[in-house]
């Protein structure tokens with residue numbers, strides 16, 4: 001675990017989160033500041049700072065992350081109406097937490113392109 005990483009602490013159960021799903025590779029929990037009726041975060045359990053830092057050794061975890069995203073969309077009831085899976089990267093991408101995470105947003109019509 002990387003010290004002072006809030007998402008590592010959620011994976012470890014050291015700070016509370018509304019967990020949706022967890023397995024040996026990924027953890028899914030509700031975003032604390034939801035921007036849509038469904039807004040969950042899907043993260044690898046192992047600390048990876050951003051998409052840019054993903055290496056070949058992370059392929060299984062990143063594949064699992066996307067697989068679980070589709071399953072959680074079904075679980076949360078947005079699979080039929082549609083949803084968006086977004087990874088913000090770096091300053092211009094609006095990344096605030098430097099532990100890789102995918103946002104899953106749904107339950108309302110999402111505009112395109114994002115602001």
Ligand code: AMP
Pocket residue numbers: 006017029030031032033034041087088094095096097098
């Ligand atoms: P990003 O801007 O892509 O780095 O997104 C970070 C997201 O993490 C934001 O949508 C925050 O609302 C969310 N967030 C930050 N701290 C927590 C927390 N303790 N529990 C759940 N979500 C969080």
Ligand code: ZN
Pocket residue numbers: 002005006007008009046047048098099
């Ligand atoms: Zn971390």
